[in-house]
Amino acid sequence: MRRICVFCGSTPGRRAEYQTLAEELGTRLATDGFGLVYGGAHVGTMGAVSGAALARGGEVIGVIPQSLVDREVARHDVTELHVVDTMHERKALMNQLSDAFIVLAGGLGTFEELFEVATWSHLGLQSKPVVLLDRSGYFDPLVTMLDHALAEGFLKPASRALIQYATDVDQALKLVSSR
Numbered sequence: 001m002r003r004i005c006v007f008c009g010s011t012p013g014r015r016a017e018y019q020t021l022a023e024e025l026g027t028r029l030a031t032d033g034f035g036l037v038y039g040g041a042h043v044g045t046m047g048a049v050s051g052a053a054l055a056r057g058g059e060v061i062g063v064i065p066q067s068l069v070d071r072e073v074a075r076h077d078v079t080e081l082h083v084v085d086t087m088h089e090r091k092a093l094m095n096q097l098s099d100a101f102i103v104l105a106g107g108l109g110t111f112e113e114l115f116e117v118a119t120w121s122h123l124g125l126q127s128k129p130v131v132l133l134d135r136s137g138y139f140d141p142l143v144t145m146l147d148h149a150l151a152e153g154f155l156k157p158a159s160r161a162l163i164q165y166a167t168d169v170d171q172a173l174k175l176v177s178s179r
Contacts (some may be wrong), residue, residue, distance in 0.1 A: 003035035003061070004176060005098035007113040008045040009106035010073065017020030017136050018105045022048035025102065025133065028169045030058025037097045039090070040082070042075035045104055050075055063094045064112075091116055100129040100176035106136040114163070121162045131164045133172040137167070 012019050026049040036053045039046050040062025053060050059084050060078040068074060069083055082111075084090050091113060103114045120126045132139045143165060149155040167173035 002033075002099045002177075003037050003059070003097055004029060005037040005094050005101045006049050006104060007101060007106060007110045007149070008038070008049060008104035010039070010041050010044040010046055012044050012048070014104055015136065018045055019048045021133065021135060022046075022059045022104055023052040024051055024169050025104065025172070026052030026054075026058070027056055028173065029053050030056035031172065034173075035059035035061060035079075037061045037063065037094050039094075039109075040075060040078070041073045042067065043060050043073050045106065047075065049104070050078065054078065061092055061097055063097070065090055093136050095120070095126065095128075098128065101113070101128070101131065102172050102176060103132050103135075103139075105134065111142075118162050122159050129164065129176045129178070131172045131175045133166050133169065142162060 008022060012098060022045040030053040036050065036058060040049055041047060043065065050060050054077060061080045062075055062078045063082045063084060064074050066083055066085060067085055074081065083092055084093060095117060101117050118130050146160055146163060150160040164175050166175055
C-alpha cells in the first residue's frame with residue numbers, strides 16, 4: 001500500500017468547503033487503498049480527513065508531538081499514533097512513512113511543512129510528489145508568488161515544477177501516482 005501524507009490545518013477554516021474537501025480526500029484515500037499519514041490531531045481539517053478515512057476502513061497513521069497530546073488534540077482511534085518530542089521529528093517521520101504529499105488549506109504549520117518537503121526535493125534529498133489540492137482558490141496567491149519567484153530568477157523551472165496544483169481529488173491522486 002502506498003501512503004500519502006496530507007498536510008492541512010488544525011482549524012476548520014471559515015468556509016465549510018475546506019472540511020468537505022478534506023472529507024472527500026480522506027474517503028478516496030481509504031477507498032482507493034492509500035494509507036493516510038497526517039499530523040495526528042482530531043481537530044480542524046486534520047480531523048476531517050482522518051475521520052473520513054477511518055470511517056471507510058482506511059489505514060490512518062498520525063504523528064504528533066507530545067506537547068499537542070498534552071493539549072488533548074490527539075486522535076487516538078487511528079491505526080497507529082506516533083508520539084514524538086519535537087515538530088522536527090514529526091516532519092521527519094511523516095516524510096519517512098510517506099510516498100507522496102497532498103497539501104490542503106492550512107496556516108503557518110501547513111506552509112512550513114509544504115516548503116520543507118519541497119526544499120528536500122529541490123536539494124535532491126527525496127523525489128516524492130507534492131500537490132496542492134484546492135478547488136476554492138485558497139492557494140492562488142501562493143501559486144502566484146511561486147510563479148513570480150520563477151519569473152524573477154529565484155526559482156528554476158525544475159524547482160517550480162516540484163509543487164504541483166490540483167483542483168479536485170481525482171487530479172491530485174493522479175499527480176501523486178504518476179511518479
